[in-house]
Amino acid sequence: MSALPLLQVRDLKVHFPVRGGGLFPTTIPLKAVDGVSFDLAPGETLGIVGESGCGKSTLGRAVLQLLPATAGAVAWFGEDLTKLDKHALKARRRDMQIVFQDPLASLDPRMTAGDIIAEPLRNYHPEFSSADRKARVAKMMEQVGLHPAMINRYPHEFSGGQCQRIGIARAMILGPKLVVCDEPVSALDVSIRAQVVNLLMDLQRATGVAMLFISHDLAVVRHISHRVMVLYLGRVMELADRDSLYRAPRHPYTQSLMSAVPIPDPAKERARTRALLTGDLPSPLYPPSGCVFRTRCPKATEICSDVVPPRESAGPQHEVACHHWRD
Amino acid sequence: MQSVLDIKNLTVRFATADGEVAAVSDVSLSVGKGECLGIVGESGSGKSQTFMAAMGLLARNGRATGEVMFGYMNLLTAKEQTLNTVRGNKLAMIFQDPMTSLTPHMKVGRQLTEVLVRHCGLNAAAARTAAIEMLGRVRIPEAARRFDMYPHELSGGLRQRVMIAMALLCGPELIIADEPTTALDVTVQAQILALIRSTREEFNTSIILITHDLGVVAGLADRVAVMYAGRIVEIGDVDQIFNAPRHPYTKGLLACTPRLDDPATATLATIPGQPPNLQHLPRGCAYHPRCPYVMDRCRVESPKLLPTGAGQNACFLDDLDVRAAS
Amino acid sequence: MTLTPILAQTDALEAALAPTVAGRSLWQDAWRRLRANRAAVASLIILCVIAFASFIGPYLLPWTYDQIDWDHIEALPPDFALGHYLGTDSLGRDLLARTLYGGRVSLSVGILATFVALAIGVSVGAIAGFIGGKTDQLLMRFVDLLYAVPLTFFVIILMVVFGRNFVLIFLAIGAVEWLTMARIVRGQTLTLRRKEFIEAARASGGSTTAIILRHILPNVLGVVIVYVTLTIPQVILLESFLSFLGLGVQDPRTSWGMLINDGAAELEINPRTLIVPAIFMTATLFCFNFLGDGLRDALDPKDR
Numbered sequence: 001m002s003a004l005p006l007l008q009v010r011d012l013k014v015h016f017p018v019r020g021g022g023l024f025p026t027t028i029p030l031k032a033v034d035g036v037s038f039d040l041a042p043g044e045t046l047g048i049v050g051e052s053g054c055g056k057s058t059l060g061r062a063v064l065q066l067l068p069a070t071a072g073a074v075a076w077f078g079e080d081l082t083k084l085d086k087h088a089l090k091a092r093r094r095d096m097q098i099v100f101q102d103p104l105a106s107l108d109p110r111m112t113a114g115d116i117i118a119e120p121l122r123n124y125h126p127e128f129s130s131a132d133r134k135a136r137v138a139k140m141m142e143q144v145g146l147h148p149a150m151i152n153r154y155p156h157e158f159s160g161g162q163c164q165r166i167g168i169a170r171a172m173i174l175g176p177k178l179v180v181c182d183e184p185v186s187a188l189d190v191s192i193r194a195q196v197v198n199l200l201m202d203l204q205r206a207t208g209v210a211m212l213f214i215s216h217d218l219a220v221v222r223h224i225s226h227r228v229m230v231l232y233l234g235r236v237m238e239l240a241d242r243d244s245l246y247r248a249p250r251h252p253y254t255q256s257l258m259s260a261v262p263i264p265d266p267a268k269e270r271a272r273t274r275a276l277l278t279g280d281l282p283s284p285l286y287p288p289s290g291c292v293f294r295t296r297c298p299k300a301t302e303i304c305s306d307v308v309p310p311r312e313s314a315g316p317q318h319e320v321a322c323h324h325w326r327d
Numbered sequence: 328m329q330s331v332l333d334i335k336n337l338t339v340r341f342a343t344a345d346g347e348v349a350a351v352s353d354v355s356l357s358v359g360k361g362e363c364l365g366i367v368g369e370s371g372s373g374k375s376q377t378f379m380a381a382m383g384l385l386a387r388n389g390r391a392t393g394e395v396m397f398g399y400m401n402l403l404t405a406k407e408q409t410l411n412t413v414r415g416n417k418l419a420m421i422f423q424d425p426m427t428s429l430t431p432h433m434k435v436g437r438q439l440t441e442v443l444v445r446h447c448g449l450n451a452a453a454a455r456t457a458a459i460e461m462l463g464r465v466r467i468p469e470a471a472r473r474f475d476m477y478p479h480e481l482s483g484g485l486r487q488r489v490m491i492a493m494a495l496l497c498g499p500e501l502i503i504a505d506e507p508t509t510a511l512d513v514t515v516q517a518q519i520l521a522l523i524r525s526t527r528e529e530f531n532t533s534i535i536l537i538t539h540d541l542g543v544v545a546g547l548a549d550r551v552a553v554m555y556a557g558r559i560v561e562i563g564d565v566d567q568i569f570n571a572p573r574h575p576y577t578k579g580l581l582a583c584t585p586r587l588d589d590p591a592t593a594t595l596a597t598i599p600g601q602p603p604n605l606q607h608l609p610r611g612c613a614y615h616p617r618c619p620y621v622m623d624r625c626r627v628e629s630p631k632l633l634p635t636g637a638g639q640n641a642c643f644l645d646d647l648d649v650r651a652a653s
Numbered sequence: 654m655t656l657t658p659i660l661a662q663t664d665a666l667e668a669a670l671a672p673t674v675a676g677r678s679l680w681q682d683a684w685r686r687l688r689a690n691r692a693a694v695a696s697l698i699i700l701c702v703i704a705f706a707s708f709i710g711p712y713l714l715p716w717t718y719d720q721i722d723w724d725h726i727e728a729l730p731p732d733f734a735l736g737h738y739l740g741t742d743s744l745g746r747d748l749l750a751r752t753l754y755g756g757r758v759s760l761s762v763g764i765l766a767t768f769v770a771l772a773i774g775v776s777v778g779a780i781a782g783f784i785g786g787k788t789d790q791l792l793m794r795f796v797d798l799l800y801a802v803p804l805t806f807f808v809i810i811l812m813v814v815f816g817r818n819f820v821l822i823f824l825a826i827g828a829v830e831w832l833t834m835a836r837i838v839r840g841q842t843l844t845l846r847r848k849e850f851i852e853a854a855r856a857s858g859g860s861t862t863a864i865i866l867r868h869i870l871p872n873v874l875g876v877v878i879v880y881v882t883l884t885i886p887q888v889i890l891l892e893s894f895l896s897f898l899g900l901g902v903q904d905p906r907t908s909w910g911m912l913i914n915d916g917a918a919e920l921e922i923n924p925r926t927l928i929v930p931a932i933f934m935t936a937t938l939f940c941f942n943f944l945g946d947g948l949r950d951a952l953d954p955k956d957r
Binding site for chain 2: 161162191193246
């Protein structure tokens with residue numbers, strides 16, 4: 001890995017003010033992301049997993065400055081993005097893009113596929129002639145597996161998988177250094193999911209783009225990521241190298257997540273004993289004290305409610321935030 | 328085995344602005360007593376519409392033909408009134424999003440007791456006791472307190488438990504669960520699946536589990552039907568479908584599902600192309616444009632679902648196998 | 654940047670099978686649905702005929718709207734020899750010429766005032782909805798304030814300050830009608846703003862102006878068009894109301910509202926003078942409403 005990381009996120013917090021109830025409502029901070037730190041090297045994929053409400057999508061948007069950070073720093077080649085003005089930010093944005101979950105909703109229904117893919121070009125290269133733009137769009141369409149003959153079609157004329165390819169083409173056309181993929185395959189059919197995952201991996205191999213791959217699907221994340229970060233209620237539970245995390249998850253939350261994923265093999269499913277988590281996610285408005293996972297954790301003891309567990313090293317490239325990971 | 332639900336040659340057509348579209352074509356299947364049948368398919372495979380038609384819940388532009396026997400009653404020709412006495416009583420349904428299937432402005436308890444009063448003829452007090460007991464049985468903590476809550480005050484997992492409790496209230500013979508865990512997180516999904524498994528053992532109800540997730544089916548179903556473009560392409564015992572699939576689509580679906588128990592490979596296997604567009608289905612076998620084993624015959628002729636081994640399969644490759652064997 | 658082309662084989666196949674390269678936009682879809690709606694198409698044709706007759710017709714008639722035929726006061730129709738096809742009114746003016754001229758005034762006021770409302774309403778609504786925060790608060794409170802001003806009072810003040818003027822009527826009406834338009838566009842923009850494609854546009858470096866022009870406006874246009882077709886008849890009615898109060902156009906100029914007002918006065922002696930303009934006006938209002946309904950069905954997002 002190179003010396004200077006592409007992205008250094010330090011103690012990033014994103015809080016949303018929420019109006020409380022009652023006669024004299026006060027605002028309570030909803031801590032969507034609460035003190036997340038990680039590095040991302042060029043050409044690397046960091047998988048971000050967690051259940052709904054864990055703040056993974058908010059984190060992705062805060063990294064891209066699409067949402068304002070409450071505290072902390074997002075350093076892009078050492079330069080803090082949270083301190084940049086609008087103009088400087090626009091220049092940096094050229095290199096960071098996003099792919100969304102809902103393929104159809106992320107495309108303007110009144111624009112053609114060609115216009116959608118060309119939009120970043122219009123914003124950053126207004127000097128290009130329309131013929132030049134069209135040629136680049138056609139080339140990009142081929143690279144994402146869309147036939148250039150479909151350039152004048154509208155989003156509703158494409159299938160979900162094809163729409164997602166258009167979204168990916170729009171994100172890739174400027175040759176970015178980072179793409180945040182926010183659940184890019186969750187809304188797709190099983191048979192299309194694998195196509196899109198392979199496409200993203202091929203594009204990464206060809207262009208060296210780094211990715212933040214946000215997903216709730218542990219199997220897909222394992223497939224595409226180099227490293228994986230597990231979030232729970234806005235905090236990092238575990239951050240490790242892909243193989244080390246899936247071979248030996250240290251955090252009780254990661255362990256229960258893995259055992260909850262169903263395996264398409266009836267014999268294995270029958271033989272499996274599950275460590276079922278009890279209860280539901282606590283409200284992020286009132287997170288538990290100490291370790292946020294303690295209310296559902298099978299290993300929780302007294303210390304967990306008093307002290308926030310620090311991130312400890314549990315081996316090379318493996319960090320875990322739990323008081324009891326050694327047990 | 329005595330069958331609870333018997334579907335014969337069910338076809339569902341929808342009238343749309345661009346002409347008539349067949350969402351389900353000539354589907355026949357049956358569910359035995361106490362059996363769990365998994366229905367697997369992608370969007371547009373007709374897996375939900377098959378059972379919406381069976382329950383008489385089709386959208387207004389839909390029309391179903393064929394026969395759906397539930398006991399001695401043909402559900403397709405039954406009157407709305409008769410259907411209402413069966414639905415929610417002997418035949419219950421669980422939907423993907425419990426928020427939309429529970430009435431938002433009515434307390435959970437009211438919705439439960441109403442079913443009991445209407446279908447089982449209990450009085451209000453008895454219904455209340457029975458409903459709270461049922462909430463406890465689907466392992467809702469503090470059942471008596473949740474009884475007086477509104478649906479939006481419950482989490483997604485609890486709402487789905489309430490739906491299951493409601494489905495179980497009148498001791499149904501068959502529960503149709505349409506993507507019951509798709510809207511839930513994995514850890515909650517595991518809880519709900521465990522609950523469905525245990526209720527099945529406890530009440531000996533038959534279950535039809537409709538899902539796109541092969542993992543969910545593997546853990547729960549006894550038999551599995553795989554649907555594609557409105558037809559069943561393969562149906563068989565769960566072990567056979569997962570360990571020795573015969574139809575190329577089943578094989579492809581299994582191969583392209585990333586799994587946690589496999590060593591991670593560099594590239595995932597894929598099924599090329601797009602899911603079927605019911606408005607422009609290809610001639611012959613609907614799967615042929617995506618099939619790696621496509622033959623000339625597949626392009627013109629539609630294969631029938633024929634018995635092979637322990638199950639049934641709709642593919643011309645079987646003919647070749649038979650010929651090769653003889 | 655060099656990339657190896659990775660063309661999915663079946664997409665190529667599909668493109669080859671369906672060589673319809675040109676896509677069908679949502680507008681084309683809507684147009685197709687509208688054409689299938691008989692009431693809407695008939696309305697559109699009738700409206701075109703009325704508009705054509707109102708703007709061209711007066712030039713083809715032998716009489717102008719203010720010419721008085723002293724010899725044929727309250728002539729009975731049809732009088733082909735003299736060219737009073739629908740007779741004359743109590744001052745001997747040709748009824749058809751006056752009705753068509755009145756249509757010209759009413760339709761101009763309706764269309765121009767609506768476009769004034771459209772321009773102000775859409776810009777204010779889109780800006781308030783998209784930028785939000787203090788800007789939104791300020792603009793919408795201003796709208797609320799204007800809502801509270803009574804229309805007739807407002808028009809009278811304008812008349813007193815600027816004198817009676819044809820332009821003033823549609824400016825005044827437009828200045829009132831834009832309020833609703835602004836609210837509708839703001840509401841639409843608020844829902845659009847949360848859509849992922851707007852976020853995608855921001856992520857790909859689009860400025861606020863570019864996003865409003867490129868993404869917000871084309872997407873609110875459907876609702877706006879429907880509202881425009883429903884506003885035009887509303888404005889025509891408003892204008893006749895103002896004319897009725899004597900705040901509209903002045904004799905010998907006329908509008909449908911004024912003609913109906915005059916006709917009502919001589920209903921018992923000469924009902925034609927009421928019936929003819931009334932038929933024209935109601936037909937127009939009906940057609941606009943039918944067309945608006947048809948457009949709403951054609952553009953209905955639920956059908957997508």
